[in-house]
Amino acid sequence: MARSSCLIFNPAAGQGDSEQELQTICQLLSPHMELEVRLTSPDVDAAPLARTAVNQNFDLIIAAGGDGTVSAVAAALIGTSISLGVIGRGTANAFANALDIPTSLEAACRVITEGTTRVVDAASCGDSTMILLAGIGLEAETIRKADRVAKDRLGVLAYVFAGFRQLQDLELFSAELEIDGSRKVEFSAGAITVANAAPATSILAQGPAGVIPDDGLLDLTIVAPESTLDIMAASYNLLRSALRGEAATQESVGYLRAKHFRITTQPAQRVMIDGELVGHTPIEIACIPHSLTVCTPQSDMERPEQPQERLENLPDLSVRIVD
DSSP states (O other): OOEEEEEEEOTTSSSSOHHHHHHHHHHHHGGGEEEEEEEOOSSSOHHHHHHHHHHTTOSEEEEEESHHHHHHHHHHHTTSSOEEEEEEOSSSOHHHHHTTOOOSHHHHHHHHHHSEEEEEEEEEETTEEESSEEEEEHHHHHHHHSOHHHHHHHTTHHHHHHHHHHHTTOOOEEEEEEETTTEEEEEEESEEEEESSOOTTOGGGOSSSSOOTTSSOEEEEEEOOSSHHHHHHHHHHHHHHHHHTOOOOOTTEEEEEESEEEEEEESOOEEEETTEEEEESOEEEEEEEEEEEEEEOOOOOOOOOOOOOBOTTOGGGTOEEOO
């Protein structure tokens, strides 16, 4: 029996011809499943469409759009047995890239019809659900400055240019980190990133390297630069960490893995979750292990080696262990 499937399509995502792309997707998927299409609009985003589809007991719900669309659909599927199909049509397509899901329409549809499924983690962040990462400080400000017009015109380069602009105004802030409800540390930082899944291009999440989306843990990276030159050196080191699968060695970078974080800052900092600005610190993030089933390519990729924590012995981070 063909699977009952709901395609949630965001016409505003991407830079191509959305009508043609929708037609192509339907032609590729329809021979393999009973497909119902629902479109987002300025008045109705992906979240209520996904919740309705879950209540209607579809076997498969497919998100076709950017990371915001994918994240909104995924949030409705947490803890269910319904599989998530991903067709990345956005600026960054970070979730697809993190799980090695191709972003061309043809290849993405082939993964949905011929691939396998992988059960990955998610996280709760107050009233929000996170499948990718939360950024505090530099990354959140970069997202704020990368406006819609720039993203439509420049694509992912809009984030690069916004990041360079933000570096000129970067200021350190004080932070307190509570780890798994017991241990606390205090430090100064310019950026804090908590990742559940992250592609190599999300360099501020790459402190431990090899972010694993189904290990039941969240990866926290701290960057505490003393200058613009220092943040550029740290960014280069983090990029090398991502590409080589080796933990960062730059003195201004710290990292650790845990199940639960509570982060408080002075002054309050903007918070970005899965590419969307959601408010300000304080924020509490908890892993929801093995809670989301995703259509992924078949892979024999080995897990990267788990690095040791690198936090206390960093003089440039001004870390103080509270308890």
